[in-house]
Amino acid sequence: MVYDRSQVIQNFDTCLKLMNNANYVLLHFTDMLGFLRGRTIPAEEAENALREGIGFDGSSIIGGVSIEESDMVMKPSPSTFNVCPHYFYDKSVVSFICDIYQPNGERLESDPRHTCQKAVEKTLTEGYEPTAAAELEFYLVQKSEEGEVYPVENQLIDKQRYFDITPGRDITETYRMDLSNALFTMGIIVEREQHEAGSAQNEITFKYSDPVTTSDNIMRHKFAAKAVADRKYGWISTFMPKPWLDKPGNGMHVHIGLFNPKNSKNMFYDPKGYAHISQKCRYFIGGLLEHAKALCAVVAPTVNSYKRLVPGYEAPIYIAWSKRNRSALIRVPEYFRGKEKEARIEFRCPDPLCNPYLAYTVILEAGLDGIKKKIEPGEPVDTNVYHLSQAKRRELGIGVLPTSLKEALEEWKSDEVCIRALGKENAEKYMELKVQEWREYEPHIPNNNNEVTLWELQKYLYA
Secondary structure: OOOOOOOOOOOHHHHHHHOOOOOEEEEEEEOOOOOEEEEEEEHHHHHHHHHHOEEEEHHHOOOOOOHHHOEEEEEEOHHHOEEOOHHHOOOOEEEEEEEEEOOOOOEOOOOHHHHHHHHHHHHHHOOOEEEEEEEEEEEEEEOOOOOOOOOOHHHEOOOOOOOOOOOOOOOHHHHHHHHHHHHHHOOOOEEEEEEOOOOOEEEEEEOOEOHHHHHHHHHHHHHHHHHHHHHHHOEEEEOOOOOOOOOOOOOEEEEEEEEOOOOOOEOOEOOOOHHHEOHHHHHHHHHHHHOHHHHHHHHOOOOOHHHHOOOOOOOOOEEOEEEOOOOOOEEEOOOOOOOHHHOOEEEOOOOOOOOHHHHHHHHHHHHHHHHHHOOOOOOOOOOOHHHOOHHHHHHOOOEEOOOOHHHHHHHHHOOHHHHHHHOHHHHHHHHHHHHHHHHHHHHHOOOOOOOOOHHHHHHHOOO
16 A cells, blocks of 8 residues: 555454543544534443444434434444544543444445545546545634634734744744644644645645545544634634635645555656656546536535635636646646656645545546546646636636536536536435525625625634
8 A cells, every 4th residue: 555554443442442541432424515523422332332333313414314214323433543632622532433324234325434435445446546635724713802703804813924933923833733733642644734825824734645534634634623723722713715805715725646556656657747747647637627617516615615716816716737836726746856656636626615525536536537538638737827818718728617606516417427426316415405505695695706795704614
């Protein structure tokens, strides 16, 4: 395998030994819209819960089952065992991520983690081992005296900018160190952290893994970021894609690689290729570009997502690819030019409110469709796409991403590849939930389509 699994816990006996001093156990899973759900049990009940699972009402979960089929079982995955920092709850608490089962012992098809697991298995059967990474951006906001939070200028934690690290100026540096420590405690290997381009905007990057594990880590990263901010600082961390009209949005840049499972060779690498990528990688990019508009419905899944996807803030709006170029939808990073293990692609339109399990599922399906059909991505665009005239973009065949969730959903409905990735029933459930979200927003649509409304703040700020 191309990533280290040496520390993965494979059985519940080991988990029970490691948690012998715990007071409580958190059992988590993710619903279809990407929200963390779960329940808490006393540690004394852990052994039975770990071996048999815990029953719950699946009809009350977003994207779950009908009321007449409501009995479901959540079973912890031993490899996801971790320990929460003590100050999260002022108690000794451990947690697991669960898989969802039906009473007959079969997996629940609408469980997003199961959907992603199936996508990874399918990718492996086709001869590719996928690797995945993610860069999550988020803002830190102070609470008002009344305890409320709205992202107004005077509630930002600091006024610093990208890579600011001066002691006394960047007061979020200590927070990022505390969050990094919390993630280490929870078994997530942090590689780097930094102040991002916006005031009080932050990013912490953790080690890549397979898409399922990376999705687990994304959910835990968001959980920990909120817990550290609230319990230790009295702040709010928000992953809302665009809290401020005039400030950079929060993206979740997704990195994907494909390796040969037999010899661990990077199948995206070619020392003679453009940006040292292979023809197979170019086809994968071609698939993503071909399905980019439909993919937005899953990777940029909220009304607010499209307030981020506007010119001027490095968020992509044009369907193009390139090396290094951050104005392109897909770029080939070249930090360490020519190193085989570094060959990968970065997909830049996802944001942190997407369901990562579903996002990686549709990204893999679209990319593999490109490989199967040998979809050429066209020539790379190495200049700033925002500086090109409309006529030049038309000449180069550069399309535009949807400008609203409604447009993205229209693209999704006609894209058989993306629907196949989730399965017809799951795709219909997802569409129904997102159409409902758009209808809730319609009475609040502002005259300026880019304006961030109070409805969005109330719906997404704490998400």
